[in-house]
Amino acid sequence: MIGVECIFTWYWIADLCAEKGIPFVLGHALYMKAIHGGKAKNDRIDSAKIAALLRGGTFPMAYIYPREMRPTRDLIRRRNYLVRKRADLISHIQNTNSQYNHEPFGRCNITHKCRREEVLGHFEDPDVQMSMEVDFALIDQLNVQIRAMEKHVY
16 A cells, blocks of 8 residues: 655556556645654655554545546636635735725725726826736736636536
8 A cells, every 4th residue: 555645746656556556545734744743854754654654544534536537626726726816916906995095995896897997096196006907907817717717617
């Protein structure tokens, strides 16, 4: 049996084990760290800890995605990353508004194109306006990419 800590490079070894008929288990990285802890970390120490967890029956298993589902999983994770980046940009616009002590934008979606002039009108300084325009341009591009991913997956 081969046990591997769940890091981004586990696909190839899982596939190799499947081809060779070797039992493979994937360990949940966060739980493994909590179980064996320790300050020193290298491959020799890690492999000894993994072997001890496997022998002792305390190996915290993670789900092994089937080979055919991994690309979709990776695409969905990438979409999630882009959604978080878009949220960061929206937060930047709202925080900049607060930083200059302006009235809040309200509950309406500030990223709608019909609201852009209103948002830009909150700021007199051309440098701040330019920063907001850059944020809006990035939000627009992220929206295009996110929609394309959703259309592809769903």
